[in-house]
Amino acid sequence: MKTLNVMLSLSPEACRAYYEGRAEQVHAYSTDGRRIAFPAVALRRVVTREGVNGIYCLQVSDQGRLLGIHRVANLPAS
Structure with missing residues (x-):
């Protein structure tokens, strides 16, 4: 098994497209x-x-x- 860390910053509106199935891939x-x-x-x-x-x-x-996803940290403050 491998792990990859990704930074994600998606607004609730952006998430809605993913949640509703209008977007299949992130x-x-x-x-x-x-x-x-x-x-x-x-x-x-x-x-x-x-x-x-x-x-x-x-x-x-x-x-x-993909086997799983979990949060590991907050995004650094800008």
């Missing part, structure tokens, strides 16, 4: 600069009323299948 960059895509349904596990904001750890199988 495109993001890992903290080490790789461009990744993962199924939007995974956001349902981490979305709050404020959207999705923070650094999240994606657990990925050796075959590239």
